Amino acid sequence: MKADFLKYQAQTTPHPLAMEVSYAKGSYIYDINCKKYLDFVAGVSACSLGHQHPKVVNAIKNQLDKYLHVMVYGEYAQKPAVELSKLLASHLPAPLDTTYLTNSGTEAIDGAIKLAKRVTGRSEIIAANKAYHGNTIGALSIMGFEERKQAFRPLMPDVRFIEFNHELDINQITTKTAGVVLETIQGGAGFIEPQDNYLKKVKERCDNVGALLILDEIQPGIGRTGKLFGFENYNCVPHVVVTGKGLGGGMPIGAFTASYEHMITLSDEPKLGHITTFGGHPVIAAAALATLKEITESNLIQETLEKEQLIRKHLKHPLITEIRGKGLMLAAMTPSADITNQIVLQGQEAGLILFWLLYEPKAVRITPPLTISNEEILEGCDILMSVLNKIQPTN
Structure with missing residues (x-):
């Protein structure tokens, strides 16, 4: 083999x-x-x-006996995906109440970037040096490590990088900025935690200039840091939260969650502003639902x-x-x-x-x-x- x-x-x-x-x-x-x-x-x-895990395996087996893929994302109401999205909303602070389910964390990052551009009408995205958010072209564009992305240029334009935990760099977030994408805890850089209310200060700056703060919780989310979501440790509620990895309990999943008012913008002008065939797949959603229930109820x-x-x-x-x-x-x-x-x-x-x-x-x-x-x-x-x-x- x-x-x-x-x-x-x-x-x-x-x-x-x-x-x-x-x-x-x-x-x-x-x-x-x-x-x-x-x-x-x-x-x-x-x-x-x-x-x-027996609860995850049983959820998968039970869903297998009902139906697999039946329609592209967002057209049919499918119980596992609906219940998963509703459960996420019940554990997230306002106004984070509407979730778009994807196939992976990197796809969710791309969706969050599109959402920030759609909501604000702007194009500039700010990320952190030594950031890692995935490897699709969108996520790669906001990777703060040139050695790993130089072979794939040109990438997405209008991306600016700041230093994580450097308060002075927050001033680079302006009225031209659509979104700021940060890991709640920097992963690839060495598990660097935010210091001195850094994330709160970034959020305040985003609110002042009309940009969206997108927090990547793909690693620190879903209970790994002593809270269900890592940002709960750092006195900050983002405009968009991105999850993945641990949410699936061993199955492939990603998700980005924001307010209903923001998320509805992806459904019109243009229609199908963000679309996936297999996002919210019923078997994956069933596994994720069982995972989230076990983590939150234990x-x-x-x-x-x-x-x-x-x-x-x-x-x-x-x-x-x-x-x-x-x-x-x-x-x-x-x-x-x-x-x-x-x-x-x-x-x-x-x-x-x-x-x-x-x-x-x-x-x-x-x-x-x-x-x-x-x-x-x-x-x-x-x-x-x-x-x-x-x-x-x-x-």
């Missing part, structure tokens, strides 16, 4: 990890040799309830902060310089990219799945399922500490 994977399936890097997966259950993934790996990554923050959100402290307590080593992030969105920082590489690769050999961040080469991603137990956390920390003890730093 590995040979066919490398030959017939398009690759994203020259050297993929290429684990040959047999099955996954709970907090573990098993390869074709029945070796188990404790999952400290959760499909890059996507498998919020772990693997094969103690998982509160437990993320307790589990964060457990990780911080047990991951103390000379090769870990700091641990960034919040809840179960954590990055263990090391002295060098070489050490990080050794940790990730040797961790997999030892049965612990870790991963990298996009732009910060010294970071080790720790984003396990929200359902991971305290015992499993201690098991993973023990493996990671054992790996750290064997690493020989190179100069």
Whole structure:
């Protein structure tokens, strides 16, 4: 299978990890040799309830017996999508009450950009340096990392970049600005949290000049940071919130949510202002609905902060310089990219799945399922500490 994977399936890097997966259950993934790996990554923050969560699986199976795709998005009333959108609205602050369901987070980002342009009649989009919002041309255009996008130019025009957490840069948001797109916590840059009411100040500036603040919650949203939505930690309610990853419980989904008054603008002048065939797919929506119910009706959100402290307590080593992030969105920082590489690769050999961040080469991603137990956390920390003890730093 590995040979066919490398030959017939398009690759994203020259050297993929290429684990040959047999099955996954709970907090573990098993390869074709029945070796188990404790999952400290959760499909890059996507498998919020772990693997094969029974409520998610049952929701999928129940929907399979009713209907699959029946019509392009927005024409028919389909119960899973309607209930998911309604449940999201019930947990979001006013005026965020209307959701457009998409196939992925990056598609939702593109939809949010279009919404900002449609509502304001402006074209300028402002994003942050070292931002990551996805890889469609629209999302790529607001990626704040030239090395990863230079090969694909020309991209979307009228994009300006500011420094995250730099208050003076907020003045670059003007009456020419349609929307400001920021990650609530910068992911690829190294899990950088907003400081000193930064997001609140950006929102106030947007209100003053008539721009929309779009917060990308694709990673920090859906319970990962101790609140259902990451922005709840930072005294800010955006005009548009974008979700994905963990919302699907292991199934592909994205969503952008705004006020009804704003969202209705996508339906006319022109009609079909934003359209997708498979967005809101009933099977995906059923999985997401089960996921959101489980996260909001259990103690998982509160437990993320307790589990964060457990990780911080047990991951103390000379090769870990700091641990960034919040809840179960954590990055263990090391002295060098070489050490990080050794940790990730040797961790997999030892049965612990870790991963990298996009732009910060010294970071080790720790984003396990929200359902991971305290015992499993201690098991993973023990493996990671054992790996750290064997690493020989190179100069």
